[in-house]
Amino acid sequence: MGFLVIIIILVVLLFLASLSLVVVKEYERGVIFRFGHVIGVLGPGLKSRIPFGIDIVRKVDMRTRTIDVPQQEIITKDNISIKVDAVVYYHIEDPILVITKVVNFNSSTTLLGQTTLRSVLGQHELDEILTGKDNINTILKNMLTDTMSSWGIVITAVELRSIEIPDSMKRAMAKQAEAERERRAKITAAEGESQAAMKLYEASEVIKKSPSALQLRYLQTLTEIAVERNSTIVFPLPMEFLKAFSGISFSQQSEGEKDVHL
Secondary structure, eight states: OHHHHHHHHHHHHHHHHHHHEEEEOTTEEEEEEETTEEEEEEOSEEEEOOTTTTEEEEEEEOSOEEEEEEEEEEEOTTSOEEEEEEEEEEEESOHHHHHHSOSOHHHHHHHHHHHHHHHHHTTSOHHHHHHOHHHHHHHHHHHHHHHHGGGTEEEEEEEEEEEEOOHHHHHHHHHHHHHHHHHHHHHHHHHHHHHHHHHHHHHHHHHHHOHHHHHHHHHHHHHHHHHHOOSOOOOOOOHHHHHHHHHHHHHHHHHHHHHHHO
């Protein structure tokens, strides 16, 4: 009989211990309520409490969480309908606030992400959204932080994942990109023509100052043509050549006459 009493006492003690002890994991924090009032936060490890509902412990996971913001149909500032979804990364910084300030912080964060996404993107044009995703992400993060910081939640990052635009807009954007490429090609060609004209002008100025440069150019062109083709070439002879030869003949003749007189 005494042995049975001891066993009963041990069972009761073990039962009371199970009610009085709580295990908090490394990545958790336990918010302890006593008679409905928050009296503190339990860190990781084996912790004690008053049983029978006097102390109630609410555990909070402190690890980073991910929320997939469902795809939203949004009208941009330039009246274009697009479909956008996003992902939000956050973690809990103050477990007391996240328990006492919001009923279900996970679903509340999801709904807040949806409304903020529609609000922000509706204030920007399509080109700004497509080319400035980093800026949009920063704006979304700041807006979510302004609200969720009062819940004890810290937003780590917000990323736009995919942006779907209508097929008609895709075709218009393709035409715009093609027109832009043609414009750049024409500008490049025009710049090349301008540079070539400038170089020809500089060459003409050199030839104008030195007529012999023109004669050398004639000879170089004649050589290039003769190498490429075996044909008879009628090549205009510059008047400078004739003047030069006539001057040589006249001077030689004058020298010869001088020798005869001597």
